[in-house]
Amino acid sequence: MVSIFSELAEQVSTEGDSTFPLMPVGEAVDMGHTADGVPLFDPRIFDSPEFFRNPYPYYRILRDHYPVFHDKLHNTYWVTRYEDITECYFDDEGFNTIPKGSSSGVLGNTQLELSGVEHRRRRNLYGQHLVGKSLKLRVPAIERLAQEMISSWDEQAGSEFVIDEGNKRTIELGKVFADEFPIRVVCEVLGFPKDAQSDFYYWYNSMMSGLGGSTTHKQGLEARQHLEDYVAGIVAQRRQEPTFLYDEAGNPIGKDIITKLCETKIDGGYLSTEEITSNIALIVGGGGETTRGAIMNLWCLLLRHPDQFQAVLDDGDNWDKAFHEMLRHSSSIGGQPRQNTFDVEMHGVHIPAGSLMQMVDFSANHDERIFAEPETFNIFREDLYTGKLLRSGYRKEGKCNHMAFGVGPHLCPGAWISHQEAVSGSQILARHFKNVRIREDLMPKDIDNLSSAPMGIVSVRSLWLEFDRQLA
Ligand code: HEM
Secondary structure (H helix, E strand, C coil): CCCHHHHHHHHCCCCCCCCCCCCCCCCCCCCCECCCCCECCCHHHHHCHHHHHCCHHHHHHHHHHCCEEEECCCCEEEECCHHHHHHHHHCCCCEEECCCCCCCCCCCCCHHHCCHHHHHHHHCCCHHHHCHHHHHHHHHHHHHHHHHHHHCHHHHCCCCCEEEECCEEEEEHHHHHHCCHHHHHHHHHHCCCHHHHHHHHHHHHHHHHHHHCHHHHHHHHHHHHHHHHHHHHHHHHHHHCCCEEECCCCCEEEECHHHHHHHCEECCEECCHHHHHHHHHHHHHHHHHHHHHHHHHHHHHHHCCHHHHHHHHHCCCHHHHHHHHHHHHCCCCCCEEEEECCCEEECCEEECCCCEEEECHHHHCCCCCCCCCCCCCCCCCCCECCCCCCCCCCEECCEECCCCCCCHHHCCCCHHHHHHHHHHHHHHHHHHCEEEEECHHHCCECCCCCCECCCCCCCCCCCEEEEECCCC
């Protein structure tokens, strides 16, 4: 969930000095060659602006020549091929989710750092409420939240992010929708009172930046403490009186997740407030930035491929295909760290027990051994599996899943709800947008100062859209 890339991205400004020149997209800097013509790889590239805007050619070098790359500068083993990564993900005892305690300062002691039975027991506490029938019952609430946010744009007209000119309206999709929508959804599903939503959004933002670096760590810890104090009050109430989620007609559809967590016993004892807070922090932390990035990238990619955008407008079923292909092409998460329990040898590289290994999901998704022409965004590609997501079934009908939700025991439990949020939210947005286009003139520019900056390794930060206003 918390990937090394999101942390690095915050530290690397695209305007900073680089020891590597910025290249045309798709072309790598020449880092030298061995006597027999094998390209050399300089790990300083990972910290450069060039890498963040143009990562594909560098991952290709790693996949082709150094599928396990021992990076002595960052003290890391980078694993970049699809098959190798899936093998490690399925073996969560041999390749632990780590580093132990890395997120515990802010998120608390979460299941992300557990494996085996301990992991399964905690995961089952809430996972069932984010899938299947429970999720279906929540769809109307998800749609209502999307609609509420869109309806508030009229009130925001004239602000920095909602600009009306004649019958045209320009918005920045992140600021007026995607940044907050996933947090509102999670807040509701967890069962937080509506009047706590803005505090919740503040705690979420502070905790997330607290994971990124030492300057913001203190603020993250404070936010975590505020959240825990708030949750303590809610837990005391829910232990006395459970609360429910309701359908749009006002009928109860089941207890909310916080109530369920309050009723849960492990080893004969109830979960403590600290444990409940950690679960909440993990669910919110896991579902905010990731789903925000998914919505932003989905719209950016579709609008830059107008024929495919038309195809989703013509046939609503194509939104699912577009969602999965977007996650394959430009996932909002770069990869996950693991630590090997035993000494292992992979592709001739000896990896001593306890090493930091980075599984690069982003590279797996662009592995040409699995996906043809991986850099092309094509919602109709034949080699991507877009059916029902199965933890154990990443390969079905001769097609492979993308790796954006991981695979195996830690497969994202929020995959289904984030899919629902992105697709339902986008369908409602699409109904509202008439003649929508990207305001390329407002988008950040690439090195030629003319074309728009490439997506690179992180999700689109801001997306300026213009569409026809629907005047009463
Ligand atoms: C497009 C959106 C999302 C993406 C790309 C994503 C990605 C991921 C990935 C790659 C993992 C696996 C971590 C690992 O293997 O170590 C993960 C785990 C997790 N995700 Fe998501 N996620 C998304 C949305 C969500 C949402 C909406 C929620 C909550 C409602 C969520 C909650 C979690 C949790 C709790 C875990 C830890 C699971 C475990 O360790 O067993 N995620 N996510």
